[in-house]
Amino acid sequence: MNGAPTPRRPRWFEFQRAIPARASLALGVSVWIIFFLLWESAVVFEWVNSLFMPPPEKVLLGLWSLLVKDAFLVDIGISIYRIALSFALACLVAVPLGIFMGSFPRVEAFFNPLVSAWRYLPAPSFIPLLLMWFGTGDGQKIALLFIGVIWFLITIIMDHVKSVRRELIETSMTLGGNRWQILRTVVIPASMPNIMVAMRQMLAVSWTYLVIAEIVAATTGIGAVMMRAKRFLHVEKIMAGILVIGLLGLLFDFLFRRLHRLLFPYLESERR
């Protein structure tokens, strides 16, 4: 008997043990391969009716045909424009309001009853009203997207601002900072990284409302194209629309992450 430790056999499942990057990549790719294999077999072996569930390659062909024949890029552009404009407007209101509500309890006490009430009203329930007010044009879509995200955005930003550590504010006070200076040099820079994360998350929600807005009384945009495809039973085009929305969501998320890293380089070693 010697005292050398016997190496334990490595096991597949270990609690919270990090795995090599290559293994992580291989696993990530294989889940997609399995997904497409299952999809393909479902069509080939006729587990499903291929009229309602075309195979993956037909979806890609559908996307190609949309892009080439139906000027799909214009609709994609319109959808992105609606998202960008409505989200910019929402941030323009929510960021300053959230910062003031999180900083000063008196401002919170005034606005919060209104904000919390609106948060529980489902934005789509306003569609009939918005249609009467704004008609079927862009105004109605942008208004829906705006009220869909603004209340949550205000609340999340307020909470992040509230969680700025009191000692940071007090440090600035004992260094001679007045309220405006503290807001500008402590509260805003301290909460900005979290505010950006909140914006990224709410942007994803914005895409949800976009589809709802473009399915009802719309002639342009990704959602409208999908509804038109349904009328002609072009299931592959509906799926192509879903694919594009998913890809755009990923792209925006990626861009926001890059922006986050660019704006807050001092958080680099803090992996989230």
Added chain:
Amino acid sequence: MSAAPRETKLSVHGLSKDFRLGSGETIQAVADISFDVRDNELCALLGPSGCGKSTVLRMVAGLEEPGAGSLMLDGKAIAGPGRERGMVFQSYTSFDWLTVQENVEYGMRLNGVPRAERRDRARHFIDLVSLGAFRHAFPIELSGGMKQRVAIARTLANEPAILLMDEPFGALDAETRWTMQELLIDILESTDTTVLMVTHDIEEAIFLADRIVFMTRHPGRIRKILTTDFKGGRRVADKEAVVGLPEYGALERHIMHMMREESPSREHHAAEG
């Protein structure tokens, strides 16, 4: 340094403060606190936890309103926080989005010190706390002790009339704490700074302070004001040398005895003994 009489810098007289509890009843946090801090002196507020020493310091800083009593700095009444009473906290307060250099310049920027002067003075104090090599580092890359050095440099570079410290080394490990205590003595010797420091660490109080205000609790009152005359009016930046003196041991035992008498389990121990 000679033991010449020094002028009073900070004067605390008859200071009291009540806190309202959630249940609606009020408790007296501190009662009738009176003491002076003289020019260039390091005064420590020492006592068991819950004796209200931090509350006294926060009132001096202007971060809390006194219930009663008067607070005077250089003969002027204290009203609200201000740059002449810079505070170093126990928790790390470096601004993560600023480099070490920018952190130390921060207070001067608030007070409109011209850019060139700001930069030079910040450099001087960064060197003083031996962080020259980390001038352009962000706080996230620094250890706890280094973050506290940034906080000290940032406060001193702003030229406060008195430096307030609330358990500044309380979050550090023993070795770093010791180094930081010695560093603080060195810094104070070269900058002529008056300090009011809160601590619950007897050793730290005796080693650093010229005078120790010992507080009791419920409500917080001053029990005794002790001096560390045995150091001969000098500050020795060598902790081993100070701790080795026989007078050090005597003073430490005396304070430990008082601390034990303040302990809530005193009756319990007495019954057992």
